[in-house]
Amino acid sequence: MIKMSQKYSQDEAQALVKALKEGNQLAFSIVYKTYAAQTFSLAFKYLLNKELAEDAVQNLFLKLWLKKEEIDETKPINRYLFTMLKNDLLNTLRDSKKKYLFNLRIAFSMVLELEDKFSKTKTLKQEQRTSYSKLLSNFRRNAARFLKWKFRENTPIRK
Numbered sequence: 420m421i422k423m424s425q426k427y428s429q430d431e432a433q434a435l436v437k438a439l440k441e442g443n444q445l446a447f448s449i450v451y452k453t454y455a456a457q458t459f460s461l462a463f464k465y466l467l468n469k470e471l472a473e474d475a476v477q478n479l480f481l482k483l484w485l486k487k488e489e490i491d492e493t494k495p496i497n498r499y500l501f502t503m504l505k506n507d508l509l510n511t512l513r514d515s516k517k518k519y520l521f522n523l524r525i526a527f528s529m530v531l532e533l534e535d536k537f538s539k540t541k542t543l544k545q546e547q548r549t550s551y552s553k554l555l556s557n558f559r560r561n562a563a564r565f566l567k568w569k570f571r572e573n574t575p576i577r578k
Contacts, residue, residue, distance in 0.1 A: 436492045458504050465508050479504050
């Protein structure tokens with residue numbers, strides 16, 4: 420019988436993985452209860468968002484169940500789990516950077532367009548000019564922070 424502890428002997432771990440590969444839901448439940456908190460902590464560390472981290476853990480265990488036949492019984496299950504999680508997190512981070520860059524490009528083009536209109540328009544009220552100046556200042560400050568982060572992370576900015 421498989422125990423509900425986080426430390427398994429090599430034989431117990433192999434028996435757990437074998438049972439999981441055969442579709443045993445109890446074995447899946449034991450793996451989930453053993454590794455869900457650890458995988459959530461890692462996901463949260465990189466994503467800095469509780470909902471995204473929860474989604475990453477849910478996707479991880481869904482993939483584990485769907486690909487259970489591919490698991491190598493001779494290797495520790497935690498290596499398999501953390502490799503899948505790492506790949507999923509890298510994909511999520513890459514996709515979020517692309518989305519952010521796309522939004523940044525749109526915002527930048529809007530600012531350039533507004534600057535052009537602002538310089539040509541003399542009839543703006545003072546409060547509109549003040550609001551626009553604050554918006555432009557905030558955008559430039561955030562864009563500068565983003566670019567510093569990009570260079571610190573050595574991540575190329577794609578066109």
